[in-house]
Amino acid sequence: MTSDTVIKAENLDLTFQTNDGPVHALKDVSLDIKKGDFVSFIGPSGCGKTTFLRCMADLETPTGGKITVNGVTPHEARRSRAYGYVFQHAGLYPWRTIGRNVRLPLEIMGYPKAEQDERIKRVLELVDLAGFEKKFPWQLSGGMQQRASIARALAFDADILLMDEPFGALDEIVRDHLNEQLLKLWAKTQKTICFVTHSIPEAVYLSTKIVVMSPRPGRISDVIDCPLPAERPLDIRDTQEFLDVAHRVREGLRAGHSYD
Amino acid sequence: MTRTLFPVLTVLFGILVIWFLAVAPMNIRVTLDQAARAGGDVVPAEAVERREASTLSLLLNNRSHIAGGYDLDRPRLPTPTQVGQELWKTTGAMVLKGRTWSKRSLIYHGWITLQSTFWGFLLGTSVGILGAVLVVKSRVLEMSLVPWAIISQAVPIVALAPMIIVLSSQIGIEGRGFPKALIASYLCFFPVMVGMIKGLRAPNAEQLDLLKTYSASGQQQFLKLRVPASLPYLFTSLKIGIAAALVGAIVGELPTGAISGLGARILIGDQFGTPLAIWAALFAAAILAGVLVTLIDRIQHVLLNKMGMRT
Numbered sequence: 241m242t243s244d245t246v247i248k249a250e251n252l253d254l255t256f257q258t259n260d261g262p263v264h265a266l267k268d269v270s271l272d273i274k275k276g277d278f279v280s281f282i283g284p285s286g287c288g289k290t291t292f293l294r295c296m297a298d299l300e301t302p303t304g305g306k307i308t309v310n311g312v313t314p315h316e317a318r319r320s321r322a323y324g325y326v327f328q329h330a331g332l333y334p335w336r337t338i339g340r341n342v343r344l345p346l347e348i349m350g351y352p353k354a355e356q357d358e359r360i361k362r363v364l365e366l367v368d369l370a371g372f373e374k375k376f377p378w379q380l381s382g383g384m385q386q387r388a389s390i391a392r393a394l395a396f397d398a399d400i401l402l403m404d405e406p407f408g409a410l411d412e413i414v415r416d417h418l419n420e421q422l423l424k425l426w427a428k429t430q431k432t433i434c435f436v437t438h439s440i441p442e443a444v445y446l447s448t449k450i451v452v453m454s455p456r457p458g459r460i461s462d463v464i465d466c467p468l469p470a471e472r473p474l475d476i477r478d479t480q481e482f483l484d485v486a487h488r489v490r491e492g493l494r495a496g497h498s499y500d
Numbered sequence: 501m502t503r504t505l506f507p508v509l510t511v512l513f514g515i516l517v518i519w520f521l522a523v524a525p526m527n528i529r530v531t532l533d534q535a536a537r538a539g540g541d542v543v544p545a546e547a548v549e550r551r552e553a554s555t556l557s558l559l560l561n562n563r564s565h566i567a568g569g570y571d572l573d574r575p576r577l578p579t580p581t582q583v584g585q586e587l588w589k590t591t592g593a594m595v596l597k598g599r600t601w602s603k604r605s606l607i608y609h610g611w612i613t614l615q616s617t618f619w620g621f622l623l624g625t626s627v628g629i630l631g632a633v634l635v636v637k638s639r640v641l642e643m644s645l646v647p648w649a650i651i652s653q654a655v656p657i658v659a660l661a662p663m664i665i666v667l668s669s670q671i672g673i674e675g676r677g678f679p680k681a682l683i684a685s686y687l688c689f690f691p692v693m694v695g696m697i698k699g700l701r702a703p704n705a706e707q708l709d710l711l712k713t714y715s716a717s718g719q720q721q722f723l724k725l726r727v728p729a730s731l732p733y734l735f736t737s738l739k740i741g742i743a744a745a746l747v748g749a750i751v752g753e754l755p756t757g758a759i760s761g762l763g764a765r766i767l768i769g770d771q772f773g774t775p776l777a778i779w780a781a782l783f784a785a786a787i788l789a790g791v792l793v794t795l796i797d798r799i800q801h802v803l804l805n806k807m808g809m810r811t
Contacts, residue, residue, distance in 0.1 A: 325713040335728045335807040348716045376808035
């Protein structure tokens, strides 16, 4: 393993035993993710993209193969708080203000009070929510809530950010805006980001590497390096280069997904 | 508040109208018996024949006597006005006369019942919350405790109450305060326990996963997620719990020959054939329950609003 590999999966299998027999959520999945990569996982429902992410986070336990995060097992990585996880729903605690929601991981990890305050201020500025510290979640729009949940994941020093369809429930306009902000955030923080989505434009726009997955059994059908420049204005999506990558992703999805 | 006031008053008005109309058929027999004894003109004149006659025919044949049914000393069914007057006589009027704590005052009896209710509520709530915490913490305890909690509620409290009183006097506890509180808590703990189990389990898988990604301890998960998430459930069950505790306290006064408390008033009213006293005590209990539930509702409103949870 080279020193800049952050996540390494080798022949990963995960089979759920259900009443209707075994379900192969992941089969023979191998992937290397390098430090600073922005990797998107795309595929139809049931292709195992979320399950793969949850394996990295030690929220699911693989039934076969090997996976390491920062060179150690996902369990050890989770114990050492190696990653921040952003869920599909913002999942802010309704009884906590935005500031106190961001404080939650810091409280749990036992940061000193002064440092908590300083970090909350910094990450809320990072996601453009300065001044909303004292608001309750219901006073914010869906997009702002999701930004707050990203701030919560950034508040502590984890080099890896795992995001499970964080913008899936938002409308296209808000999603565009958040994608743009996420790229800026990524450039600023130099984190390694794994991002689950089912939107092709979103995957192409954000990623340095696109992992196309297909279902039954859940597996990787293609890994596409995205050659777009690091600086990506929103209208890059109208360039031929962008459309070419999107086309390849679409082909990959079609190849891996038979409808018969 | 004003939004709920109109429907509530409409229902209240409807109940009063039905009640008022029901007084005539409910009281006609008593009225006619009294009128006949006083030498009045009653159809049919013989008591035996009247017993055979239908209520409707009695009403139709004795229209002039119907009004008498609204002014009996010991009616089968008193009118709302009679109950209101009795209630005032035993509460407000007593206060004006400076006899608030007289043995005839419902304020005195209400206070006795309220004390048992309060201690029973405190005990029942504590037991309920503790039970819920244990059940949520341990699968084994869930399987062993929950069936007993359910069975406990299937035992009729009126059957259990006398035994609790006999046993508590047997082990040397003087007075009725303790056994009454115990009976009240017996009814109160169950809704609190059920509500809290539901509340402590309210957090969804995603919220629990989030804490797992922080590698939070079980205690942190409990204090920072489960407890705050359970508060709306807690208040809902507290409202049911305090009403149940009041019922328990009253039931605790019934079979014991107690002479003070709203339950005792109901029992004595029954034994001495003074229906007005029973009805007044009944309404005093209902009003007390209403006040207690409203009180908890207000606390809930203020507290949850402060916590940012809109109610």
